[in-house]
Amino acid sequence: MSSTDVPVIDDPDAPEVPLAALPTKKVKVRRRGRVAKWLAIAWLVFMTVSAIGANSLPYIPHECSGSTSTCSTAIKGDILTKRELPPSWAFWVDPVNPVLPGKPTHHGLMGTDSNGRDIFARAMLGARNSLIIAGLAITIGLAFGTLLGMVAGYFRGWADTVIENLTNVMLAFPPLLLTIFVVTFFNKPDTAEAAQRPLWPIILALVVLSIPPLTRLVRANTIAYAQRDFVTAARSLGAKRGRILFREILPNIVPTLVSFALTGMALLIIAEGGLAFLGQSVELPIPTWGKMIAEGKEKLRAGAWWISLMPAATMFLTLLSINMLGDVLSQRFNTREAIA
Amino acid sequence: MTGRPLLAGGPTQAATRQLDGGPLLEVTDLVTHFRTPRGLVRSVDGVSFTLDRGKALGIVGESGSGKTVLSRSIMGLLPKLNTERSGSVLFEGREIVDLPLKERRRIWGAEMSMIFQDPMTSLNPVMRIGKQIGESLRLHLGLSRRAARETALRLLQDVRIPEPHKRLDQYAFELSGGMRQRVMIALAMACGPTLLFADEPTTALDVTVQAQILELIGLQRTERNMSVILVTHDLGVVAGHTDEIMVMYAGRLVEKAPTKVLFANMKMPYTEALLHSIPKIDDPSHTRLNVIPGRPPDLVNPPAGCSFSPRCSFAQDRCRQEAPPLITAEHPEHVYACWYPVGSPHHRARSAELAAAAEGLVARWREPARPTCAPTATRFCVSKTW
Numbered sequence: 023m024s025s026t027d028v029p030v031i032d033d034p035d036a037p038e039v040p041l042a043a044l045p046t047k048k049v050k051v052r053r054r055g056r057v058a059k060w061l062a063i064a065w066l067v068f069m070t071v072s073a074i075g076a077n078s079l080p081y082i083p084h085e086c087s088g089s090t091s092t093c094s095t096a097i098k099g100d101i102l103t104k105r106e107l108p109p110s111w112a113f114w115v116d117p118v119n120p121v122l123p124g125k126p127t128h129h130g131l132m133g134t135d136s137n138g139r140d141i142f143a144r145a146m147l148g149a150r151n152s153l154i155i156a157g158l159a160i161t162i163g164l165a166f167g168t169l170l171g172m173v174a175g176y177f178r179g180w181a182d183t184v185i186e187n188l189t190n191v192m193l194a195f196p197p198l199l200l201t202i203f204v205v206t207f208f209n210k211p212d213t214a215e216a217a218q219r220p221l222w223p224i225i226l227a228l229v230v231l232s233i234p235p236l237t238r239l240v241r242a243n244t245i246a247y248a249q250r251d252f253v254t255a256a257r258s259l260g261a262k263r264g265r266i267l268f269r270e271i272l273p274n275i276v277p278t279l280v281s282f283a284l285t286g287m288a289l290l291i292i293a294e295g296g297l298a299f300l301g302q303s304v305e306l307p308i309p310t311w312g313k314m315i316a317e318g319k320e321k322l323r324a325g326a327w328w329i330s331l332m333p334a335a336t337m338f339l340t341l342l343s344i345n346m347l348g349d350v351l352s353q354r355f356n357t358r359e360a361i362a
Numbered sequence: 363m364t365g366r367p368l369l370a371g372g373p374t375q376a377a378t379r380q381l382d383g384g385p386l387l388e389v390t391d392l393v394t395h396f397r398t399p400r401g402l403v404r405s406v407d408g409v410s411f412t413l414d415r416g417k418a419l420g421i422v423g424e425s426g427s428g429k430t431v432l433s434r435s436i437m438g439l440l441p442k443l444n445t446e447r448s449g450s451v452l453f454e455g456r457e458i459v460d461l462p463l464k465e466r467r468r469i470w471g472a473e474m475s476m477i478f479q480d481p482m483t484s485l486n487p488v489m490r491i492g493k494q495i496g497e498s499l500r501l502h503l504g505l506s507r508r509a510a511r512e513t514a515l516r517l518l519q520d521v522r523i524p525e526p527h528k529r530l531d532q533y534a535f536e537l538s539g540g541m542r543q544r545v546m547i548a549l550a551m552a553c554g555p556t557l558l559f560a561d562e563p564t565t566a567l568d569v570t571v572q573a574q575i576l577e578l579i580g581l582q583r584t585e586r587n588m589s590v591i592l593v594t595h596d597l598g599v600v601a602g603h604t605d606e607i608m609v610m611y612a613g614r615l616v617e618k619a620p621t622k623v624l625f626a627n628m629k630m631p632y633t634e635a636l637l638h639s640i641p642k643i644d645d646p647s648h649t650r651l652n653v654i655p656g657r658p659p660d661l662v663n664p665p666a667g668c669s670f671s672p673r674c675s676f677a678q679d680r681c682r683q684e685a686p687p688l689i690t691a692e693h694p695e696h697v698y699a700c701w702y703p704v705g706s707p708h709h710r711a712r713s714a715e716l717a718a719a720a721e722g723l724v725a726r727w728r729e730p731a732r733p734t735c736a737p738t739a740t741r742f743c744v745s746k747t748w
Contacts (some may be wrong), residue, residue, distance in 0.1 A: 179443065251484035258439055259471035259498040259549065269497070273488040 059350050062343035069340055073149035106326040109133040109141075115325070132332035135314070136321055141329065144309050145336045151221075151310040152337070156290040159225050160283050163232030168279065170233070171240025172267050176248050185237065192234040198296060201227035205302050224303055228290045239282055243275045277355030284348030288341040295337060311337040384455055385412040386556060386589050387436070392449035392459075394428075394435040401662040405431040407613035408449070413606075415556065418583060418590040420600030420621070422636065423610035426658045429593045432610065433559045436591075437474055438466045453557070472502040474557040475550040477579075480566045481542035485534035485549075491518075492530030495549050502553045517548040521578060540571035544578065551582055558583070561593045576603050597637050601625065606695075609633045612659045612669035615688070619696035629691055629703035632670045668701070676702055676712050 107129035108115040132141035174185040192200075201224075208223035247253060248271060256270050291311075297303045298312025311333045318329030394406035405428045413419050421429045434440050436451055438458065451459050458469065478484035486494055495517055496510035505513060511530065518526035521544040534542055543563060550558060560579055564572035580603050583590050592604055600607055600621070607624045609617040609632065617630040628634050638652040656673040659665055665672050671681040678701065686699045702708045 251478045251480060252486045254439065255476070255478055255484045255546070255549070256486070256497075257470070258437060258476040259552075260467045260469070260501060261471075261497070262467065265497075265501075269489070270486055274486070 058346060062346040062350075065339055065343045066347065069146075069149045069336075069343075070153070072146040073153050076143070076147045076150060106136050106321060106324075106329060107134045107138070108326075109328050109332070112328065133326075133328040135317060135329045136326070141314070141332045144314060145311065145333050148309045148311045148314055148333060149336070149340070152291050152294060152312075152340075155221060155225055155228065155294050155310070156287050159228035159290050160232055160287045162225070162229045163236055163286070164279065164283055166229070167233045167236025168240050168272070168275075171237040171242075172244045172271065174237070175241040175244025176263075176267055176271065182241075186241070189234045189237050192230070193238075197231055197293065198300075201231055201293065201297055202300070202302055204230055205297065224294065224297065227297075228293060231293060232286055232290060236279075236282070236286070239278065240275060243278055244271055247271045247274050277352065281348040281352030281355070284344050284351070288344045288348075291337065291341060291344075385452075386415045386454060387413040388450075388452040389436060390450040390452075392432070392435060392451060393447065394431055394440065395446040397444040397446065398662070402446075403661045404613050404664060405661060406435055407664075409610070409613075409615050410449075411608060411615065411618060413557075413589050413591065415589055416583070416587045417606065418580070418592060418604040420592045420594065420604035420607040421610060422594060422597055422600055422607060422633075424595055424636075424654075424658050426661070427610045428613035428661075429595075429610050430561055431613075433476070433561055433591060433593050437470065437476060437559065439470075439476070468502075471498045471555065472553045473555055474559065475553075475555045476559040476561060477543070477546050477550045477563045479562040481539055481546050482534075482566065484546055485542055487534055490531050490533060491537075491545055495545070495552055498549070498552050513552070514548070517552055518545070520551075520582070521545070521548045523548075539567050540575065543567060543571075543575050547575070547578060547582065551586065551588075554586060556588060558588050558590045559593065560590060562595070563592070564599060565594070565596075572599070579603070596640075597633075598640055609636070612664055613661060614669065614699070615697075616670065616700070617696075617698040619691070619693065619698075623693045623696050627691070627693070627696070627705075629696070629698035629705070630670075630700050631674050631676050631702075631704060631709070634704050635675075668699070675716055676709055678702060678708070 109132050110130060112133070130140050130142050132145060135141055135144070170185050170189075174182040204227035205223050208226065253266060253270055256266050261270070294303060294310060295312030295315065298310045299316040301316065303310055303312060314333035315330045315337075318326070318331075318333075321329050389412070390410045392406055392409045393404075396403040396405060407428070409428075409432060411419070421432065423429045431440070435447060438461065440447070447459065449459065450457060453469070453473070458466070461469075485491075492511055492514045495514035496505075496507070499505045499510040499513050500507070515526055515530060518529055523529055523541055523544050529537070529541075529545070534545070537545065543566075547563075558579070563579065564575050567575060576599065579590060579592070582588065590604075592600055594600055597607075604621050607619060607621050608615060609630060611632050617624070617628065617633050619628075624633070625637075628637070632654075635652070635654045639654060641649075641651055654673055659669050659672070665682070667680075667682040667684050668674070668677070668686050671677040674681065680701050684701070686701045688697045688699050689703075690697050691703075702712075
């Protein structure tokens with residue numbers, strides 16, 4: 023309107039910018055951590071495939087497949103039992119092999135445990151349980167957490183008060199204690215036969231663990247989005263509550279949720295490992311990583327480090343990959359948010 | 363879909379509706395108070411007006427004068443919690459203040475809808491444009507997915523968006539501010555409402571785009587025979603685009619008149635002050651803006667008497683003690699709330715006084731400022747008094 027009134031700061035030091043056409047250059051957009059991203063994805067794909075197909079994959083010794091708990095390794099016709107063989111690349115470890123005297127033996131990618139079972143095979147099989155437990159737990163946790171969080175964040179009022187207080191109570195519990203309570207409560211002592219302990223108590227425990235933080239996250243996000251104009255706009259066009267919650271608000275939260283859920287899944291794998299280490303997890307013929315680590319701890323002093331370290335390394339790489347994937351996803355979604 | 367007869371079916375139905383006479387919207391003594399920890403906020407305090415079909419009403423006022431709350435309160439969009447609402451809103455002769463949510467939802471979008479101030483935030487960032495427009499079409503008119511998409515395309519053409527085909531599958535962040543506001547207008551008009559609230563539709567836009575958007579709203583109004591309530595703080599915006607103007611202050615109606623009458627013969631010093639606060643293009647540079655001193659009143663503890671009196675240059679003792687009622691001016695549709703309106707002997711005497719004082723002030727203020735810096739050929743001069 024009154025453009026003539028606009029003051030222009032009189033700065034004598036201001037450089038004279040030539041308005042002539044600047045040379046246009048092709049700009050190379052560099053992205054950080056691209057290789058790492060693909061490595062992480064490759065590792066996760068490899069773990070998933072191994073976990074699903076452990077029974078028939080060529081790189082897993084057949085003795086381990088199926089439901090046998092022995093999983094012993096055959097070398098030249100001799101069954102190796104109750105002996106720890108170092109991984110084949112650990113040339114500096116002196117293998118003691120009383121079964122085949124005079125012939126020092128290394129074995130496989132990861133060596134064998136104190137029962138002579140192939141650790142690599144067991145680690146791949148362990149992925150099955152660990153991923154199933156953590157994946158199912160985080161999925162169920164997500165479903166409940168999202169529902170509770172959206173109800174609390176959108177409707178507020180008494181529902182919010184109840185949910186928020188419950189969440190606070192749950193978060194105040196020591197997590198390990200909570201899970202041990204749940205697991206021992208549902209695993210009745212008389213049915214605690216080694217091979218019969220089911221998966222679901224541990225999943226339930228982890229679900230209980232994952233709901234409160236997810237609820238909080240969703241609630242906070244819902245509150246933020248519920249006050250945005252586009253929600254009011256949807257309301258002013260006659261949209262129903264369910265539609266507003268699930269079509270308008272939820273898709274906006276999903277990116278945050280997905281990246282958070284992946285981190286959460288990594289945490290649950292650790293939690294399960296911790297429980298297994300304490301002997302509170304599943305007792306199935308197929309191992310979990312935590313249990314394998316626990317089994318190897320007695321042999322650490324004897325120098326058989328690979329028994330604990332190899333499953334731990336597998337777990338570590340998997341967690342790292344999951345976290346990196348979460349990062350990648352959140353970055354991807356964030357760019358869009360930044361443009362908008 | 364029990365509400366069939368209620369739903370608007372586009373222009374034809376709107377046209378038949380016009381035959382049955384009576385105002386489209388009749389607001390009587392509408393009160394909207396919010397309970398807050400600080401006390402009761404009297405955002406809308408007894409506002410009454412009527413709006414005829416196909417007419418445009420401008421609601422003008424500063425921030426916090428209650429104009430947005432008024433429009434949302436009429437629609438019934440405000441949360442129930444901690445809101446006190448009373449009075450009557452007759453929409454097509456039907457009371458809608460205490461309508462249950464289900465009934466209100468049927469009206470929203472189909473009968474009345476709203477355009478918001480900031481098109482950056484009023485569109486869902488993760489939903490494609492076509493789908494967003496289609497949603498309410500499917501909801502209210504029961505269209506199929508495909509029909510909704512076709513209608514959405516037609517609506518985008520109606521709001522003059524370039525390359526409407528392409529826009530259907532784009533997200534809001536891919537559009538410019540002006541285009542987004544056009545989408546918002548298309549969204550609001552999708553189901554052929556008879557009443558459109560435009561809540562500061564141009565505030566977040568460039569001046570160049572503002573005019574286009576206002577033109578568009580005006581065009582759609584005449585094409586669809588809609589009534590429009592244009593909420594704004596800018597008298598310049600409403601001047602060319604409304605039939606009637608309502609000035610609000612502290613939640614109250616302080617002046618209302620047909621647009622031409624208002625600009626020719628405004629009565630309320632507040633309206634006059636608002637008009638004077640618009641910079642004029644033919645003023646010399648470095649002219650001071652005529653601001654209204656002070657701030658809008660605290661709606662928890664509104665001042666006694668006329669709520670504008672603490673800031674009014676013409677206020678007398680009477681203004682500070684007695685709230686003025688709405689008085690009808692020479693024009694029968696012109697009402698105002700002021701004891702000493704513009705043009706009254708007191709007002710005339712006082713403004714002469716003020717003008718003389720201002721003259722002296724300007725003279726004193728300008729004198730030393732001039733020689734401090736001389737404009738060069740390329741740069742504007744910045745005087746120290748800025």
